Amino acid sequence: MPAEPLQISHVPLSSTEKVGWIAAICREALRADNLPQALDSAVRGLVETVGYFSSSIGLLDAERREVVNRAWCSRGSAKIPEGYRQTLEEGVVARVVRSGEIAEVPDVRQDPDYVALFPEVRSEICFPLRAGEEVIGVLDVNSDQIDDFDDEGRWLLETLSGLLGQIIEKSRLLDEVVETRDYLEGLIAAAGDAIATISLDGRVQRWNRAAEQMFGYRRAEMVGSPIAVLAHPEEAPDTEHLLRRVAQGDVIEEHEARYLHKDGRLVDVLLAISPVHDVTGGVMGSSIIIRDVSEARRMEARFIEMHRQVAASEEKYRSLVHHSLEAIFLVDPLAFTIQEANPCAVALTGRSAERLVGMRWPDLICSEDMEMGRRYLEEAAATGSGGIQEIRLRCPDQGELTLEITAGSVRSSEAPFLQIIGRDVTERRRAEGETEVMRSRLFQSEKLSAMGELISGVAHELNNPLTGVIGYAQLLLDTPDSENAQRNLERIQHEARRCHRIVQNLLAFARKRQCQWSSVSVNDLLVETLDLRAYQMRVDNIWVVRELDADLPRIQADSHQLQQVFVNLLNNAHQSMASTGRGGVLTVTSRRIQDRVMIRFADNGPGIPEDIRHRIFEPFFTTKKVNMGTGLGLSLCYGIIQDHGGTISVTSRGSVETVFVVELPAEASAVAAEGAERVLDASGAPPQEVEVHEKARRILVVDDEETILEFLSEALRMRGHEVDCAANGLHALDRIREQPYDAVITDLKMPGMSGRQFYQALSRELPAMARKVIFATGDLVAHDTIAFLESTGNTYLEKPFSIRSIAEALRQLEE
Template sequence: MRSGAPIPDFGEAQLRAVLDAIPARVALIDRGGRCRYANRELAEFVGLTPETALGRTVTEMLGEAAGVLLAGQGGRALDGETVRWAGWLPFHNRAERRYVQRILLPHRGADGTVDGYFIFSRDLTELVESERRLLETGAQLRGSEALSSAIVASALDAVVVMDEAGLVMEWNPAAERTFGYARHSAIGRPVAELIVPPMMRRRHVDGMRRYMETGIGTVIGHRVEVEATRADGSIFPCELAITEARLPGRRLFTAHLRDLTEQRAAAAEIEGQRTRLHHVEKLSAMGSLLAGVAHELNNPLAILLAQATLLRDQATTPELRRRAERIHAAAERSGRIVKSFLAIARQEAPRRTLVRLAAVVDAAVELTAYGARSAGIAVDVTHDPDLPPVQGDGDLLGQVVANLLVNAQQALQDRPEPRRISVWTRRAGEGAVVVVADNGGGVPADLKSRIFEPYFTTKPAGAGTGIGLAICRSIVGAHGGRVELEDVPDGGARFLVWLPCEAAVEPAEAATPDRADESLAVLVVDDEPDVAESLAEILEIQGHRVTVRESGQAALAAARRTRFDIVFADLRMPGMDGIALRRTLMAEQPQVGARTVLVTGDTVLGASTARARRDGALVLEKPFTPSDVRTALEQALMKRDPPAS
């Protein structure tokens, strides 16, 4: 837990609602002894708000006595122990002492180490005082049944009074509500028969007999958590405290019981939120790792794709050309898959352009093809040739389709053959629809209304996170569309993604500059010699004169000696990187600086690419084809010289 950090942001609204609903004072204390979270009940007790309580020490909030006591208990909690304590405490903002029951639970971070502890504290002053007054009044009035009954009846917790034989003497209204027995039917019956689960009754009877004979007991005088049973046979957790009252000629035992069902459910919800948060953090780390691996593949893929293209174009025999084409196709497919991964993980704002759904669907099918093929699943794709484009982010829409395809594959894994996924696009009124259907078992009717809820999943533990369909709905909704699950008469599931179509006319192609086919002086800068040489070969085959340098400093020195028309510079290099080189050229040779193309495979993890685009630089992403290089070159030639300062 970072110093100064509040409770994690993920799911904060739900988590706060749960903690505020607990009838207890809740705080999260870090290793420095400072409050990192306080629920509303605790904040109001100490005269603060949940926000102003943050960062304060226990001593500052509760006073010196409470701070000294909690220091020792907190140390045990930081060692991983669950600490339970009950007793009287003075508070600096209260005129009287309060009787407090406290539980300290260690809080573990994502790495499993204890970085703080939760405090769950309940003020039992009124209950203890009620007990005390009951005993005092009973001793003074010696059996004033009316007064005793009035006090017991007012208690919020279940109060059961029994004699030495374990027979019920008093059964208050809270006990009636908790256990389901009316008072008249409970009086005179053995308490074990009413509230003790059958499997624990022998132990209860033996414990009472041992206490009556020896005075040694493990429950009387302590607060413990046990299981109890109701009239309908259901078993539930409860907190039990038994006190003994010695009267002339006999002894009475008063049991105070509190139903912990809601408290346990709240604690389980908190733990579930923490587990989901840790899971999302792991997914995020895995996504970053995957993006990093994809980025590292870009340089060798750029070399492979460029060399395969050159080998194909320069092949001297049909057989050699066929082999080169197979290498080129495999390299191109690898490049598309890597770019798809990077597009999904790209941490940028959505980029809205005219998107052709057929291309989006085909890319998603190719990305998930291995999983389908290895599982023996046939994938059929059909496109409406007259489908107009949609306005949106192609990467995000591709993520939606890929997610639906992966879900369909998982639904078919344990199904008998034939296993089929059908994908098609079609026009629907003023919009377009992408349909992903499978012949699996379908979605049960009682779950259809919940499948788009975050973290709801029908998959077994470890097989899904429950956030995929929620993300799909969010992405499609941001595009002005919707995602629906449609009933399939012959079984299976069918998801429909509805999107609005664009009526806008696509812009006409810009005229190619006159110099695009002329021989240009090009400077290539890359600290990876193989990448630089591959790019240089592509440019030379296209008829240009190429100079190669392996660092930004060497490239700047060459640019000061020789006039270049275009510069291709790797974005990330040791020393002077591509952005610094471009800025220096913009200052010294504005025309060359404006026509500097930054080459990168860093489209996800670094901020350099986004910064370069904000500066107006052209970016060529690895792996690139000769066509990509020609397009980048033509775009660079269209750059106008910046105005003279």
């Protein structure tokens, strides 16, 4: 701790006295027990004995670039704070550290660098304290007299600063030696290896804790004993020979030996022996480091056995890969280059093993699947495994193959690989495709079979309204009364609409479509299907009772497939009851049961015998007479309902009742259907026409049917339009070249140039005019017709159409 400042009078000393006191200060500093005591005695002597006003010693903190005060003494009242730090950027002390030279300030009031800690100070002198060439601190001496430092004083202080530098350096070196000694002692004590020092006669002098644990002898037991007592009897001479070599200056490294534990156990050790030198350089003994390698030897033996097992396992794996009936590729997980391919992979790809090795596996993939294949491999390499993936490969000999692959990481003694296992499923997929085509054909065949049963009833049902049309038309001709004429016209329109609805339902059922899922109202679909069979059932004295739930939710379904199911079930019930000759009652029910929709068809026909009921859904099984059915109807119904996530079942009670029940899942966000049932207008009354206000246009009508040309011309002229007519596409093109039109209404099917050819020619010649074309057609069954109409984006009318439909089409054209 810094000394407190002394309150003594300043008494000038003679030169001889100063030399004597400086010498005394040096002796006191040299006799000090530690560095703080030495520095404290020096600064006290300069103030209390020599008579300077104040003195301090600061040591350099090079890392922080600061001088830290370590000792001070003063005759003044002010104190320097303990651990006071001064930066190297300001003050006389900082100047000394930076320059390494003595700095004297005869009058501190004249030096801008002076840091005033004591107001009484008038002059200052600072000396660098050195360790060799390095500045390690500063001796700072202050006087309360101006220019108080003569040459003799400076010399004495410089001598003292030199001695103090040596004392500080000696103290630091001693501290480092003690620290190093303590560190080495700690290392030896805590070392995992046994460490001992041996005298020249081979006796133990030091014995650490690890040596006690390794051999079971305590330090007291081993110190003074020959180290050779540890050696195996057969190797004791070797130990003595090694110690003689070390005594001559040799160094022994990694010498294997067998030592004995106190309990007699054998310990495999590795020895490192070095000579220990005295201050003269002579060998005074040796140090020995002993490492227990018993466990390492056991591990080495186990490793050799494991290596043998791994080699055998890899050989077995390679044999399995080689003889596998599936294609196996070993692929680099980063570049996806093929490293190995088994014989099956060679045969499958049609490329030799030499050609495959080095190829990138994605380069085998068809261009359409390449991006998907690359992502699959990247994911498999990242996660370590990939699921089952189908992918198409290009093969020189076999063309395109479909492979079912799995990929996973495997490790060998050489490197990690991505293993790809491929199975050729080309034929299986081709067979499945053919099966699907056959199923589609059978489905359509069954529809045609059902249509055969519908045709006769539809023909009769169409003839009745047509008879009404002809009759009322004749009455209209014979009746001049305008009131009767209006009534007869309404009846003609009513019966014509009945014909139109019957034809539309029949075409919707007959049309072959791709599977299209949408939100479907089961009640609406049941009503439409019942209307198809209504007439024939009435003729055969079969009464239909409809019990349709008002709150029935919608379902996700293909409406055409579901209608096929309903038609088949209605046909079966109809035929069953008609076969009795006494008619019957068919009850069609729809209900909501929790999150499912139930549809029930119950008839009072002759029923289904119990012994064949379990076969009712088998393909080609039928109880009907020859040429009365294919035996596929109920089988297709079963497949369609299963595809929709539903169930279909049958129960029968002799000749009392047969019930088919269909259950289908409702939509998650189902909205209840409006009304108990939506029955098409049985009266056939036309919907109320809404007046559509139109602006006058110049319109070209193109059709090969004279009746339609006259009808459209008259209807459009009555609405204020200017109309021209053309009997075919060529005539229409000539008209358009002569003058522009606001709209063109054209039939699709015409002799000569068809409506489609007319549109294509117009698109090439006058594309703006082509966008004003409205198509009219009665053929919305053919796929190519529908595809063409959708590709143009133009408005089209479905025959027969109303005058209001024409007005709406013209309005859409304007938009």
